[in-house]
Amino acid sequence: MGNNEIWLESLITKTPQEGRELAIKMARKSIAAIQTNPEIRKSLRNDYASDTAQLIASANVIAIEFQTIALANNYWK
């Protein structure tokens, strides 16, 4: 289905840990939405995985996505 793939059915997760995994997935899907070529994405991967400034910037995105997920799940209380 390519770009029409449904990958986000719900923001609800069973555990906080799964919420983290969803946050990472959301961050990755944003990048894939802009750089749509999977080959180029693969070749770029080393660029940020060994650049600490970019790793920290990625962690910033994950932190924001997780805020949304955690609130949606009422903090798994």
Added chain:
Amino acid sequence: MGNNEIWLESLITKTPQEGRELAIKMARKSIAAIQTNPEIRKSLRNDYASDTAQLIASANVIAIEFQTIALANNYWK
């Protein structure tokens, strides 16, 4: 209608996935509001689509826009 085009009728979407798509659209429209020349935007596109730091910065914008959309939709509960 050019710059007067109405592109944001509502923050309400049917699904979380559509909420993601709206977040990406909002981020893109912000850039179009500043760089109003579509030819220049097109020529700039390669600059950020193959620069991981800029891809991550774009994902940061999408994450913030999605926070707003998710809250507006009461997390699609």
Added chain:
Amino acid sequence: MGNNEIWLESLITKTPQEGRELAIKMARKSIAAIQTNPEIRKSLRNDYASDTAQLIASANVIAIEFQTIALANNYWK
């Protein structure tokens, strides 16, 4: 009136689209508050309008301002 100009009477807008326009205005007014010389601002405009990293950073500011406006308007529900 110069710097004493009143440009923000209210956060309430009729539509989401007008909310976006206000968010862009708020971002611009912040920059004008720091760089108060309109001639210099004009000369700087090309610097960021053709630099994708700065366009994305601008979109980040607009996303944050819009969060505030959208909440003030109860998401135009």
Added chain:
Amino acid sequence: MGNNEIWLESLITKTPQEGRELAIKMARKSIAAIQTNPEIRKSLRNDYASDTAQLIASANVIAIEFQTIALANNYWK
């Protein structure tokens, strides 16, 4: 009184416009808290006032501070 000066008595302002002014003041005071030498701050001022990337980063700070102020004032409704 120097560093002990009380500059933030309240987050409440009469108008949204005054809320913007307080947001700018808060951003400036943060910088003054880290770079405590007013002479150095003055000499640094040109660095960011003519650097668009830094102007945009400053606008990002103002947007976050304003979120706090706007919520504190219940959006001046």
Added chain:
Amino acid sequence: MGNNEIWLESLITKTPQEGRELAIKMARKSIAAIQTNPEIRKSLRNDYASDTAQLIASANVIAIEFQTIALANNYWK
């Protein structure tokens, strides 16, 4: 268990200080999720620990994670 290790059982902590520690842990785990090789992470550590721009960017991530944790704990009131 490697990548399947459960490290986030709950967002609830006994004290604000423990909330800070959890925020730091969350930021670190995000980086570990992207750069999965612990040897490379170790070698990268000096890059950001002595680069003030990256230390500040790390503090930004911690501040966002802590917002989520503090709200989940109702500010430990």
Added chain:
Amino acid sequence: MGNNEIWLESLITKTPQEGRELAIKMARKSIAAIQTNPEIRKSLRNDYASDTAQLIASANVIAIEFQTIALANNYWK
């Protein structure tokens, strides 16, 4: 006590001004948690105190921490 020092007993402060001071302390403690050597931190201090981009990035962190503190204190109303 070193790293086990308790420095955050509560998010509650008597005044908004004290809330600002706590926000600055929280930002500093994040940096200290990553760069644990106080001698190196001292030597790095000049790096960011005279670099406007880093001063602005620091103000961004303080703004986020203050959001959390202000909400915890119900905006000192």
